[in-house]
Amino acid sequence: MEHNTAAARDESRQPTAHDLEVLSRQLGRPVRDVVEIPARCVCGNPLVAATAPRLSNGTPFPTTFYLTHPVITSAVSRLEAAGVMNSMNEQLAGDAALAAAYRSAHEDYLAARRAIGQRSGIGPVPEIDGVSAGGMPTRVKCLHVLAGHSLAVGSGINPLGDRALEMISEWWTADKCYCDGAWDTTGEAPSRDLSRHGPQGLPGIVGRPAPVRKPAATAEAAE
Ligand SMILES: [Zn+2]
Numbered sequence: 001m002e003h004n005t006a007a008a009r010d011e012s013r014q015p016t017a018h019d020l021e022v023l024s025r026q027l028g029r030p031v032r033d034v035v036e037i038p039a040r041c042v043c044g045n046p047l048v049a050a051t052a053p054r055l056s057n058g059t060p061f062p063t064t065f066y067l068t069h070p071v072i073t074s075a076v077s078r079l080e081a082a083g084v085m086n087s088m089n090e091q092l093a094g095d096a097a098l099a100a101a102y103r104s105a106h107e108d109y110l111a112a113r114r115a116i117g118q119r120s121g122i123g124p125v126p127e128i129d130g131v132s133a134g135g136m137p138t139r140v141k142c143l144h145v146l147a148g149h150s151l152a153v154g155s156g157i158n159p160l161g162d163r164a165l166e167m168i169s170e171w172w173t174a175d176k177c178y179c180d181g182a183w184d185t186t187g188e189a190p191s192r193d194l195s196r197h198g199p200q201g202l203p204g205i206v207g208r209p210a211p212v213r214k215p216a217a218t219a220e221a222a223e
Pocket residue numbers: 041042043044045176177178179180
């Protein structure tokens with residue numbers, strides 16, 4: 001299966017005010033520090049948000065790609081609930097070629113984050129050098145992260161993210177729009193301004209614990 005939404009053209013990466021409102025509605029909370037929209041629905045709505053590798057409050061932030069579309073996030077949650085991560089971890093342990101491809105995906109994730117840091121004017125974030133997300137490079141800890149990576153960079157980069165997207169094809173495929181009714185479009189969107197002083201100074205997009213590998217040196221900063 002192809003998911004060409006990943007090949008977001010440069011001009012469509014830049015989040016518009018409308019994109020940020022849609023993200024807030026998709027997530028049911030305000031978003032901050034979103035610097036790009038790396039994957040879009042065929043209708044143009046965001047599927048994945050890219051968060052700055054360093055937040056506006058200075059915190060290093062390793063989890064760059066975040067799935068935002070409720071249809072996709074809930075479908076991926078079904079995979080997690082069905083134990084797909086366990087079977088993927090077993091496959092990683094027994095398949096050297098898969099393990100190597102997954103390690104390459106980790107490197108791609110780091111490179112993509114560096115590129116986003118450059119494009120957004122943030123530059124290098126040495127505190128999170130070598131730290132990706134989702135359990136990479138050796139484990140699977142969050143399928144949402146892997147699927148978000150695959151959508152953001154296109155198929156053929158993250159083998160387990162690609163597989164997760166294939167496994168949700170019963171509920172979502174890249175060639176169709178599933179936006180209608182997928183989130184509340186009535187009333188006020190969650191306000192971006194109200195999010196500026198969140199409880200932990202983290203962006204509203206981080207609604208659950210960030211699936212981050214935690215070297216001792218950066219764990220505190222990343223949390
Ligand atoms: Zn759509």
